[in-house]
Amino acid sequence: MPDFKAEIRRHLSELGLPPIREAEILEELSQHLEQEYDRALSGGASEEEARRRALEELNTPDLFRSQLSDVEHRVSQEPIASGTREKINIFADLGQDVRYALRMLVKNPAFTAVAVIALALGIGANTAIFSVVNAVLLRPLPFKNPGQLVMVWENAAHVGFPKDTPSPANFLDWQKQAQSFSGMAATVERSFNLTGVGEPERLEGRRVSANLFDLLGVPALVGRTFVTDDDRPGTHVVLLSYSLWQRRFGSDPGVIGQALTLNGESYTVVGVMPRLVQLPGYSSRHDQLWVPIAFSQEEASQRGNHFLEVIARLKPGITLKQAQAEMETIAARLARAYPVYNMRRGAVVVPLHEQVVGDIKPALLVLLGSVGFVLLIACANVANLLLARAAVRQKEIALRLAIGASRARLTRQFLTESVLLAIFGAGFGLLLAFVGIRVLRTFIPSTISQVQTINIDGTVLIFTVLVAVLTGIAFGLAPAIHGSHLNLNDTLKEGSRDSTGGIKGHRARALLVIGEVAISFVLLIAAGLLINSFLHLRKLDPGFRPDHLLTMKVDLSEVKYPDRERRAVFFDEVIRRVRTLPGVQSAAVAGNLPLTYNGDSMNISVEGLPDPPPDQRSDVIYRAIGPGYFSTMGIAIVRGRDFTDEDKADSRDVVIISEKTAQHFWPGQDPIGKRLKPGSSTSNGPWREVIGIVKDVRQNDFIAPPKMEMYLSYRQLKNIPANALVVRTSIEPTSIARSVRDTIWSVDKNQSVADIDTMEHIVAQAVARQRFSMLLLGFFAAIALLLASIGIYGVISYSVAQRTREIGIRMALGARRADVLKMTIKEALKLVGIGMMIGLVVALLLTRVIATLLYGISASDPSTFVAISLVLLIVAIVASYLPALRATKVDPVVALRAQ
């Protein structure tokens, strides 16, 4: 019988069919030809004739080939061993790889689930934090060409205010002289009592220069923004925020032209601003309305009264440096012209974006870094799982290599599997992130104005996909390279031990565990430092007793209560009635509660002492209060007495100072009976006698040490009204909030009451940012610790399983169970030890980054380092104890027989 196969193969060879398929066709066709040949022979043909006739069946080889290739190439045949096809067709191969990978993942549901969960945690945390970073740091501010926008501050670093609010006269000079800017606008916070429609309400707002919204490039949603003509005293027009328009006016466009009663005066609504327009500034309040700043003649000439926030737009082509240089020149000129006010006062230009994100940026970057670490650990864990599985799959891999799959092709197959895992992880991660963002929004400090815009947008999605793919490659690469470099001979030999599962594979897994331990050590240290620092913060004495204190803002209308006498009548009556409420221990009038307000300080002169030069005057924070304030707040009076009802407008002017003030102005003396006055000694104000000394209070900043403070009786002040109420209660303070508010309304039904809050909450808010960083980092560190302990557990239990025989021999030779336990745990501790050493070095280098977030402890705080090391060691011992226990259960007879 002639060999027809050779002939057929010749025709098939050009088609490049998968080998298996080619073999099938070869067999089928050769059978056909052989039968043809037999038939010819039995019909009486010679052998040569029969062969010729059989081969005639193939007489149109071109047709045969083209027809076959038509069919066969489109039939996607799955080769038995994937990766053996030589022809490169990336997309066909990719499809094949993906299908194959999917089958492998479905076949190992436990492995897939563990890997996907680990990755989902890692990728989800990254996506959530990145969405915050995206909204807060990356997304441009909602203004036109936001890169050109800057804030301009006075630089009064010599008195502790490197970014001081400019005074109106200085601002007006800047505005006139500066050439670097296409526009410059000032704003100042102002509260408004809205009355006449529904419940009276206090609204946060601002006075703004008329050109502000043009400068920002934000047009009105309805109506118009301000025009230059609005910027005159007496022009009463108002712009509403979107939320106020929605809430109080039902989004009625007809509100334009309506009159509102604000602080007792009538204002005409000229426009509504679009949603999410928030002006940046010192404190990120949510402005509800804006009115023109309209400086009065008197205001415009004030040079020593600093209260403006200034936004400017750089001219195209002008750099920040040029603007900064020009502003310094102008400031120097002003300092020469007005040395009393402007001596040593410079100017500083800050990009608006930096101003807005400046404070939160380090914390966010640290968080982003830490979730990156969490993801790395998750990767290490999955890589570990893949390595363990690669050991199991050796035979399969070896077979494929033997059949002719290239190593590169196999590596790709592995990578496809890991990227696929990562993509599933990313899918679940996105779900986690979605939930996570909702949780995050609730406890991101409200001072971050972009909180509402945090969401999963295109940028975040791209980030997640990138992270997923990179992650897949990161954790898949080692197992892939490792897996495709097998010693074929050894692996295929029947009954051989797992050669790569042995030393090489074990080393790779050990390295991964060391890495995991190192990274989680770093994270734990960072979290430990933040927790420790937060505990320090909570232990800080604010100078008052925040418990059982109810507070609220009661801003009196300047029209209805234009003088101190009428204000005093109102407050006296309110206090009298509130004190009779059940559950109330005491109540007092206050001005600007601690930790709710930045500003209000003045320099003072002391009787008998020469005025210091203008640049060396020290600012003293002042507050207007009523009698009983100190006892209600729980501020200790160190010497002297509290204000009484007798400290009135017509009695002797008095003042109470803080310990720090006393020490600064009268070191080593008794200040009681001494006199001081605001401003220079030649100013018009009256001398005020010191009647008491109280403990320092953290007024503006909870974290910084207290500054000098003084308290004035509000009845003795013409222009500084008290604007708050504090109530000390014997019961839960919020439970009587309503009755206190109703009591105020019983005195004046149009009086607005706002910001009803407990002092405890205000203090908590003051450290909200620190708590935010601490909680998140603590949470991530906990995930890291969990993942790392799973990693340790996995490696040790795998190693125990691998060494069953060895352990069996040891036990047969007389090793006791305790020895085996010790040996196994020692192995784990060796890895953990090395990991911790590396982590220690990295932590010492990296914790400097979070030094700015710490309070009261150093970045290399020894107690934190020791405590965290102990935690990690204990977790490592627990994680390795379980598999170690299993090792001791090895029965020598069984273990040895198994081989």
Added chain:
Amino acid sequence: MILALLEDRARHGYEIGQLIDLRSRGAIRFNVASLYPLLYRLEKRNWIKGRWIEKPGQRRRRYYRLTASGKKVLLKQRAGWREFVEAINLITGIQHA
């Protein structure tokens, strides 16, 4: 045609070729170069399905059988053919009459 041959039982490629030759009384002949690509195409369309079957004392051979969708196609094609043939008959029948 091939589908019809596989209607009652599975056959291997050689048998199919022979049957076509026989039933068409030599009018239609497929050689290997055209028969097998056709079979593979039908298989790809999922109208027929080939399987290697070993019978005692014989080499294993690939037998093709009709699939469910093949049967449907066959029914459709048969109807189509019948209409076609009837049409031809009608045309040619007029001449005979």
